[in-house]
Amino acid sequence: MKAVRLHEYHRQPTIEQVPDPEIAGPFDVIVKIGGAGVCRTDLHIIEEQWRDKSGVTLPYTIGHENAGWVHAVGSAVSNVAPGDTVILHPTPTCGLCRACRAGDDMHCADNAFPGIDSDGGMAEYLKTSARACIKLDPSTRPEDVAALADAGITAYHAVRKAAASLPPGTTCVVNGAGGLGHVGIQSLAALTATRIVVVDRKSEALKLAEQLGAHETVQADGSHVDAVLDLTGGQGAEVVLDFVAEQGAQQDAFAMTRRGGSHFVIGYGSNIDIPTIDIISTERNVIGNLVGTYNDLVELMVLAEAGQVTLHTKQYPLDAALDALADLDAGVVSGRAILVP
Template structure:
């Protein structure tokens, strides 16, 4: 089968032939990929930023946002059958550790992360686990929802954590209306009555944000912090969701956060430096976010299949993976890039 393989860091991945995966264990599931998202994390993987944390043997197949159809199942699989349409939770888990039993399965001590620490889904087929499969309406096209597997669940997870803070009359700021942010805006609009302010440097992204539910949009032109403070009467926002967290956005996010408010860090790549006095004197909170739970992915798919959360995508054939990576890196993708084998 064809797969997108990374042979070395700071090198572009290449499409090449590799053996098809097959079921080996009782809970194994082989998926025929119908859509694989191209994520900024893939850019960070290529740059070597995940090498120390994951240490995958090279070469390996990247791709951690995957949806498709069940091709083969192990002997103990009962939740899906051959032919079912599924989206995959990005971290197959054990189901037995304390984190899994507490419903925090993305912190499973035995989890794997296909596409980061092992072969992923930018390929014709992917080996995964029954525990990762969320069954979808057969009418759902995998290429239309694949990026919800990571970008979607990550955005939804952060918004869901923030819900108790976003009662009517509060304000949520979204920094970055791109691949993750445009999903976060829709989740906020679907689940809260908060005022939504979106900050981005790209006018097209801000235009899309307005269509998706933003009440106010702010151009990141160097005066964005003052603009947000103006929109909030000088107080700042109760919740700031930073889907960028690099190139200076990580400094803006905390400054836009109101006293006793919460700054949710979802994007990464930058470095947050805040005087401890500024934290304790204002009781502002920093909240980290990574992926989300299996149940949150299932909840998000209910919103998606009801039309309340939609992905804005640009599709590429698998053979054009290098073009998709280059377009994402250059900022030419609005929403998400999807590879379709």
Template structure:
């Protein structure tokens, strides 16, 4: 039996630990084992360690964390025809059944019997990951797994929200993006690629605002306590048609709602706090509060087309797999520009 290194959750409110575990093998006919070329470190991983997902996921500890994965196909089950050994792939974060109503509609994110590697089963902070044929997307030769790994979840979530927002945005509209970090900087590029609207970016970090302006934002607002007024000034006092909130904590939700014009859409992507809006305000202004989970398999294929075209570039900081703790600490301290990637 061959073994591999894997970074595991051994307890909540405890540090991750490196372990030696068996290399996964294809057991089902549609299984695909991927040799990991890059695994993204996500704020959700911090939330997992805080125990925020314990009740939702019901996962048995210890298990391997990591849900943003890309690499090369290592082994396939007997019925797999869409990829073969050696193919360069990015991994959709969910393992889905393909048979339920949601899957049949292409809305596989809401699959009735899904598994979520890194959340409720073993993920990719490791040398190998087992997933399914339905979850792997072959990527363009010009793309490297470590450069696109975080597009599997951060990019896909940002794409899903931005594409949903873009459906209603016209050239006369404005969209405010809250947070230009790991997800936000991708959301900005997707909005730029899919929508003619003016993009206003709000972040408390001046460097993040600078990055946002360099990748397509029309206005940059440094969050210094006056950000709501600044956004209202940009819109002549009426507010923006759409807010896409990649923060979702620390007061961002109240600010996002306050920036919205009548009949506006407030897209929730980042999470952590409760949204507190008087129902009379929702009714009288007819605003919509829209939840956004990760995107579908088709969303991931669309995002990879944008990436291959150079319309979406991920800003990354790479860490060796052994340096997982440094990566987690850097993310926690807000010291990562773009996304942190573990490279086995």
């Protein structure tokens, strides 16, 4: 089969032929990929940012946002069968550790993250686990939903956590309306009655945000922190969801958060430098956010299949994977790039 393989950090992957995956264990599932999302994390992987975190051995296949059709199953698999349309939770899990038992399965003590620390789905086939498979309506097109498997649940998970702090009368700032942010806007609209203020550098991203439910939009032109403070009576927002978290956006996000508010760090790439006195004197929270749980993805797919959350995508054939990565790096992808084998 064809696969997008990383052989060396700081060099582009190659598209090459590798052996098809095979069933080896009773809960194994092989999925014929119908759509694989292209994520900024893939760029960070190439840039070596994940080397020490993942411990992966090169070469390997990247791609961690995957959907398709079940191709083959192990002897103990009962929840899906060949031919089923599925989206894959990004972390196949053990189901036995304390985190899994608590429903916190993205923190499984024995998980693997295809595309980050094991072979991923930028390929024609992917081997995963029955525990990662969520069965979808047969009419669902994998290429339309694949990026919900990571970008989607990452945004949804943050909104799900923040929702308790966002009753009517509050304000939530969405910092960055790109691949994750545009899902975050829709999730906020579905789960809360908060006022949604979206900040982005790009006019086209702000126009999309308005279409998706933003009540106010602010151009990130250097005066955006003051603009948000003006919109909130000088107080700042109860919650800021930072989908950028690099190139200074992470500092702006904290500055837009009100006293007692919460700054959710979802994007990554730069450090946050906050004087401790600014944290304790205002009791502001800085909260990390890692993908989401299996149940988060189940809930998100209910919204997606009801048309309440949609992905804005640009599709590329698998052979054009390097073009998709380059376009993402250049900032010319609106929404999410999807590889279709």
